[in-house]
Amino acid sequence: MGAMKGWEWLARGLVLSVLVGLPLSLWAADRVWNGSARWWIAQIPESGGWQPPTLEVQAGEEIRLRVTSADVVHGLSIPGLGISVTVEPGKVREIRLRPERPGRYRAICTVVCSPRHGEMIAELVVRPPGGGPIPEITAAPDGAFLFQTYCAACHGPQGEGKIGPPLNAAGRVPQMDEATLRAIIRQGRPGTAMPAWGDRLSSEEIEALIRFLRELSQEPSRP
Amino acid sequence: MRGAWFLVSGIGLLGFIAPVVGLVFRLTPGRTPVVREVELLSQAFHYDPLQPGEAHTRHALGGRIEVRWGERVVLHLRAVDTAHGFYLDGYGINRVVQPGEEVTIEFIAIRPGKFRFRCSETCGPLHPFMIGELVVTPNLPFYSSALGTIFLALAVVGRFWWLKGEA
Amino acid sequence: MVVRGMARAFAYPRLELTRCSLLRRLVKHRAFQFMLILPNLAVFVLVLVAAFLGTPVGNRNFAIIFVWIVWWAALIILLIPLAGRIWCAMCPIPAPGEWLQRLAIVTRRPGRPFTLGLSWPRALRNIWLQNGTFLAVALFSALILTRPLATGIVLALFIGLALLLSLLFERRVFCRYVCPVGGFIGLYAMVAPLELRVKDPQVCVTHKEKDCLRGNAEGYPCPWMAYPGNLWRNIDCGLCTECLKACPKENVGIFLRPFGQDLLLARAPGWKGRSLDEAYKAFIMLSCALIYSAVYIGPWGFLKEWANLSDPAGFALYATGFLGVNLIGLPGVFLIAVALARWIARAGIPLRRLFVELAYALVPLGLTGWIAFTLSFVLVNISYAIPLLSDPLGRGWDLLGTASHPWTPYIPELVPLLQLPVLWLGLVVSIGLAFRIAQQNLGDAAKARRALLPIASFMTLIVLLFQRLYLG
Numbered sequence: 001m002g003a004m005k006g007w008e009w010l011a012r013g014l015v016l017s018v019l020v021g022l023p024l025s026l027w028a029a030d031r032v033w034n035g036s037a038r039w040w041i042a043q044i045p046e047s048g049g050w051q052p053p054t055l056e057v058q059a060g061e062e063i064r065l066r067v068t069s070a071d072v073v074h075g076l077s078i079p080g081l082g083i084s085v086t087v088e089p090g091k092v093r094e095i096r097l098r099p100e101r102p103g104r105y106r107a108i109c110t111v112v113c114s115p116r117h118g119e120m121i122a123e124l125v126v127r128p129p130g131g132g133p134i135p136e137i138t139a140a141p142d143g144a145f146l147f148q149t150y151c152a153a154c155h156g157p158q159g160e161g162k163i164g165p166p167l168n169a170a171g172r173v174p175q176m177d178e179a180t181l182r183a184i185i186r187q188g189r190p191g192t193a194m195p196a197w198g199d200r201l202s203s204e205e206i207e208a209l210i211r212f213l214r215e216l217s218q219e220p221s222r223p
Numbered sequence: 224m225r226g227a228w229f230l231v232s233g234i235g236l237l238g239f240i241a242p243v244v245g246l247v248f249r250l251t252p253g254r255t256p257v258v259r260e261v262e263l264l265s266q267a268f269h270y271d272p273l274q275p276g277e278a279h280t281r282h283a284l285g286g287r288i289e290v291r292w293g294e295r296v297v298l299h300l301r302a303v304d305t306a307h308g309f310y311l312d313g314y315g316i317n318r319v320v321q322p323g324e325e326v327t328i329e330f331i332a333i334r335p336g337k338f339r340f341r342c343s344e345t346c347g348p349l350h351p352f353m354i355g356e357l358v359v360t361p362n363l364p365f366y367s368s369a370l371g372t373i374f375l376a377l378a379v380v381g382r383f384w385w386l387k388g389e390a
Numbered sequence: 391m392v393v394r395g396m397a398r399a400f401a402y403p404r405l406e407l408t409r410c411s412l413l414r415r416l417v418k419h420r421a422f423q424f425m426l427i428l429p430n431l432a433v434f435v436l437v438l439v440a441a442f443l444g445t446p447v448g449n450r451n452f453a454i455i456f457v458w459i460v461w462w463a464a465l466i467i468l469l470i471p472l473a474g475r476i477w478c479a480m481c482p483i484p485a486p487g488e489w490l491q492r493l494a495i496v497t498r499r500p501g502r503p504f505t506l507g508l509s510w511p512r513a514l515r516n517i518w519l520q521n522g523t524f525l526a527v528a529l530f531s532a533l534i535l536t537r538p539l540a541t542g543i544v545l546a547l548f549i550g551l552a553l554l555l556s557l558l559f560e561r562r563v564f565c566r567y568v569c570p571v572g573g574f575i576g577l578y579a580m581v582a583p584l585e586l587r588v589k590d591p592q593v594c595v596t597h598k599e600k601d602c603l604r605g606n607a608e609g610y611p612c613p614w615m616a617y618p619g620n621l622w623r624n625i626d627c628g629l630c631t632e633c634l635k636a637c638p639k640e641n642v643g644i645f646l647r648p649f650g651q652d653l654l655l656a657r658a659p660g661w662k663g664r665s666l667d668e669a670y671k672a673f674i675m676l677s678c679a680l681i682y683s684a685v686y687i688g689p690w691g692f693l694k695e696w697a698n699l700s701d702p703a704g705f706a707l708y709a710t711g712f713l714g715v716n717l718i719g720l721p722g723v724f725l726i727a728v729a730l731a732r733w734i735a736r737a738g739i740p741l742r743r744l745f746v747e748l749a750y751a752l753v754p755l756g757l758t759g760w761i762a763f764t765l766s767f768v769l770v771n772i773s774y775a776i777p778l779l780s781d782p783l784g785r786g787w788d789l790l791g792t793a794s795h796p797w798t799p800y801i802p803e804l805v806p807l808l809q810l811p812v813l814w815l816g817l818v819v820s821i822g823l824a825f826r827i828a829q830q831n832l833g834d835a836a837k838a839r840r841a842l843l844p845i846a847s848f849m850t851l852i853v854l855l856f857q858r859l860y861l862g
Contacts, residue, residue: 004497007421011495018432026439026783033787044305066786070446072346073306073321089345090450091794092786112322113305154323163323193323268698269691286689313803337861338803339687341770348536349694351449351771356689365861368810369854375814376850379821383839 037064037094040107040122042074042087044114050107050122059102059126065095075110077149078124079141084110084148102128103135112153118195141205143212150201151209154193159216163193173217181210228378228385235374237367256295256331261288263355265320266303267347270340270355286355292335296357298328308343311357319344332357336364405646406589408634417631417644420608421496426480434482434545436782441542445784449797451538452782455774457545458535463768465575466760474579478572479629483548484565487556488613498607505556510563516667520573521674527570528678529712532685532697562613565628576625577671578757580652585645586627586634587618591659593641594619602633602642609636618642620660623652625668653750653823656830666742669749670717672756673724676852677716679759683859687766724749727848731841737832747831748845751824755849758816759856762809766860769805773798806861817853821846 041051047070057063067076069089076093077084080103085093099105109120125134148157154164159171167173173181185206188196197206262273270286290296300309302320309328310317320326342353408414416422433456441453448454469477489495491503533540552564565572588594602618605611609632612618616626618633634642657663685693696704728745731737737744773795778784780793787793824845828838 004420008494008497011421011424014428015431015489015495018428018435022432022435023439026436029787029789030783030785034785037786068445068784068786073344090445090447090784092781092784094786111306115304117322153321162325268694269689271691286691310799312799337806341799341802343797345447345449348448349532349698351536351767351774352686352694354687354689362862364806365857368806368861369857371810372814372817372850372853372857376817376821376846376853379818380842380846383825383835383842 034066037066040065040067040076042067042069042076042109042113042120043071044074045116045119046114047071049120050109052122054123054125055107056125056127057099059129060098060100062096062098065097066092067095068092072113073111074113074120076107077110078105078107079145079149080105081124082142082145084145086111099124099126102126108149110149110153118200121200141202141208143208143210143215146201146205146209147212147216150197159213167213167216169217171217173213178210181213182206185209225386228381231374231381232378235371235378237371256293257291258297259290259294260297260299261290262299262301263288263309264301264303265307265309265342265353267305267307268342268349268353270353272355287358288356289358289360290332292332292359292361295329295331300326300328305346306344307346307353309340310343311340312338314338317343332359335359336362400587402648402651404585404587406643407646408643413644418635420498420635423479423630424496427482427485430480431482431485438542438545440783441538441545443783444538446538447784448536448538449771449774450777450781450784452778453538453541454536455771455778457541459768459771460775463764463772466757466764467768470575470578471581471757471761473584474582474624475575475627475629476584477575478565479631481565483545483569484552484556484562486549487553487564488562490553491556491561492610498605498610500607503560505560506558507560508558510559510567514567516665517567517573517576517671518667519567520570521667521670523568523570524573524671525674525713525716528674529709530699531682532694533699536698561611561615562628566614573671574675577668577675577753578760579624581650581754581757582624583647583649585624585647585651586629586631586642587621587645588641589643590641591619593639597639597641599638601636601638605632606636606638609633611636617660620658622655622658622661625652650754650819650823653753654826656747656827664747664750666746669746670721672749672752673721674716676752676756676759677720679756679763680720680852680855680859681712681715683763683766683856687763688859721749724752724848727844730844731828734843735828735832735837735841737837737841739831744831747827748824751820751827751845752849753820754823755816755820755852758812758819759852762812762856762860765805765808765812770799770802771797772800809860810857813853813856817849820849824849 038055038057040055043049043051051070055065067085067087068091069087071089073089074087075085076087076095081097081099083095083097085095087093103126105124105126107122107124109117111117113120127134147159151159151164151167154162155167156162156164159167161167161171165171176184184194185201186196186198188194201209264271264273272286272288288296288298298309300318300320301324302322304322306319306321308317308319309326311328311330313334314330316328316330318326318328336359338357338359340355340357342350344350346353408417437453437457440451444451444453465477491505493499493504527534527544530540534544535541548569551568555564555568556562594600597619600617600619601609603611612633613630614626614628618637621627629644634644655661684690685697692704693708695701696708699705725741725745728748729741731748732739732741732744774797776795777793780790781787821842825838825842828841828845829835832838832841
């Protein structure tokens with residue numbers, strides 16, 4: 001009977017270590033892998049879009065941004081910070097960044113993930129170190145980056161055309177004037193898949209895109 | 224009576240060998256391949272094959288493509304709602320398609336039988352069950368193994384009828 | 391020949407495994423069952439943590455892949471066909487309740503158990519409730535199989551219910567009468583070549599104290615409420631080994647035996663004989679294997695959408711069809727086959743009786759149907775388990791460096807070649823069993839041969855249906 005008492009205590013210890021120790025060690029493992037990380041979880045807009053919709057960080061702070069998807073394939077692009085990654089369901093992508101300039105940075109999904117894909121917009125808010133108002137960003141937008149972010153999904157990474165018409169030298173861009181291009185980008189093409197970008201892109205961004213489209217349509221073999 | 228039983232059992236055994244021949248060995252017919260073009264729409268959680276020019280109505284019935292043995296199959300794969308994949312059993316083909324793209328997949332139907340294609344890009348909860356069928360006709364493995372089943376059953380029942388003494 | 395299936399003190403050859411002294415000492419050790427349960431308890435805790443806190447993406451979550459692919463495949467392909475109810479011996483779900491009842495984990499604590507100790511209602515001492523709980527879970531399988539949270543809730547409900555019932559009722563009524571999994575494990579365990587039985591029933595007849603029933607200092611009274619002296623079928627025994635420990639006569643052992651002996655049994659002392667609740671379990675399992683093969687492996691998107699509760703009207707249709715086939719459709723067609731058999735054989739036995747008796751012949755076919763269905767997804771999807779070893783919660787860990795291992799189907803095009811022999815084995819065994827059962831009930835071989843024709847046709851039709859889904 002004495003020996004059995006020993007077994008009983010051993011068993012109780014083992015059960016306790018499984019019921020308490022195991023969850024604790026899972027928690028500890030998660031601290032090791034994810035300790036200081038900030039999460040951005042992608043979901044189709046029908047289920048709520050980016051979680052959280054707004055991510056706030058301090059300027060100059062080193063951030064481990066861990067991005068994952070809870071449903072289907074998405075992409076994360078923050079044009080103002082030059083970030084663009086694919087986000088696959090259940091897989092975690094880590095982005096390290098140290099945003100220096102305070103401001104509101106728009107983050108969007110770059111993969112057509114659902115019929116309401118276009119609404120999948122979030123915001124990275126970089127607060128000034130000492131507090132105070134968050135300034136608007138005024139840097140000149142990068143047309144090539146904007147193109148990859150917003151246009152390439154339909155018009156192809158080199159503007160060679162996919163469901164959208166080609167925008168390279170083979171297309172009709174060379175024959176269009178600035179006003180026509182501006183109008184198409186702003187208002188979209190009703191009756192086609194081309195959305196109106198007027199409320200999503202600033203005029204500076206649209207001008208940068210038009211400049212890039214001009215470059216693109218002059219070089220037949222742009223890499 | 225013993226003879227009858229052995230005959231039936233023997234045919235039953237052939238039923239097992241026939242699908243092995245169909246599935247394991249690639250028997251390529253030696254004629255010029257006929258091209259079979261199919262538009263294949265993918266959406267959570269099924270595939271819709273369309274005939275060229277057919278408009279897409281959300282019928283969502285069987286995601287089944289039937290081609291003849293030896294035909295060159297050209298699939299134009301598109302995604303309706305979100306990114307999907309196309310993994311074809313027995314061919315090692317694995318492609319991903321995003322909405323707005325058209326991915327063209329070409330292969331020769333070298334073996335008769337039914338081969339499943341499966342979504343290979345996580346597309347939602349039922350993603351592992353997003354399955355379509357490529358049936359390469361004549362579906363010899365199915366017909367021969369079905370005959371095998373019938374003869375096998377006959378052989379077992381026949382054991383009690385024909386081999387009374389030994390049962 | 392075993393005429394009329396009377397249990398003649400084990401009319402089949404048996405090899406007593408517990409004659410090996412090492413194994414005997416192991417199973418007689420009070421910590422034996424605990425050692426089986428402990429690793430499964432650890433996995434179960436991990437499953438629950440993953441289900442509630444891990445990624446909602448099913449194929450990247452430990453709970454979904456390790457329960458519904460790894461555990462399920464091991465259970466249906468290996469554990470049940472080879473070792474019967476061995477899972478019930480190692481299942482962690484009833485463990486907390488049982489430990490609480492005993493106020494001990496491994497020791498034999500004397501005195502009153504910690505429970506109200508109600509006895510289970512007589513009307514429910516069958517597996518009808520298990521048929522119901524299984525159908526309830528099976529109906530919502532598309533949600534449970536694919537959403538970690540749903541799996542977590544269902545498992546938490548199981549463990550909560552097991553705990554509650556152990557506080558209200560005596561012993562393991564949850565396992566015996568409620569558990570949806572225990573029901574079919576028991577039915578198919580009768581096929582297994584492993585049994586826990588007495589060595590000599592005569593010893594039990596003359597042994598008045600019945601330590602196995604009452605318990606003694608070495609062992610608890612049978613948690614499954616079985617009397618080993620009258621234990622003839624694996625369905626009634628959870629392999630917990632308490633009677634092995636308690637028996638002062640050393641009259642209990644674990645035996646290797648030919649497959650499927652319990653199904654040949656027609657009458658035995660202390661057993662009421664084949665019954666409709668178990669017959670229905672056989673119908674339900676066979677129907678579900680067919681329906682799932684169509685819904686999950688088939689190409690019909692609308693079935694998947696209905697099963698997935700995408701729209702209420704579709705789900706209502708699906709539920710009606712699902713329950714209809716399980717409860718009326720397949721049993722109905724089988725009833726017609728039995729009526730034909732009875733007519734062809736000019737048998738005097740009541741139709742209902744023959745229907746129940748012959749339904750047991752569907753057990754091997756049902757088990758092989760489930761193995762075939764399981765084969766259709768296990769080789770294709772087992773590679774999902776590899777990244778989960780490194781990242782069980784889908785939280786971006788990489789413990790073993792396998793976190794980015796891609797989904798890799800193994801020999802998917804050859805799966806039908808594995809399914810065919812499995813189904814054919816089931817067909818051959820089931821037809822043979824149907825003949826034996828017909829002989830037991832109709833008396834002579836000539837009548838049994840005639841009765842076999844419609845029954846074998848029914849079974850052939852079932853296999854052809856599976857074949858149509860897998861190869862056609």
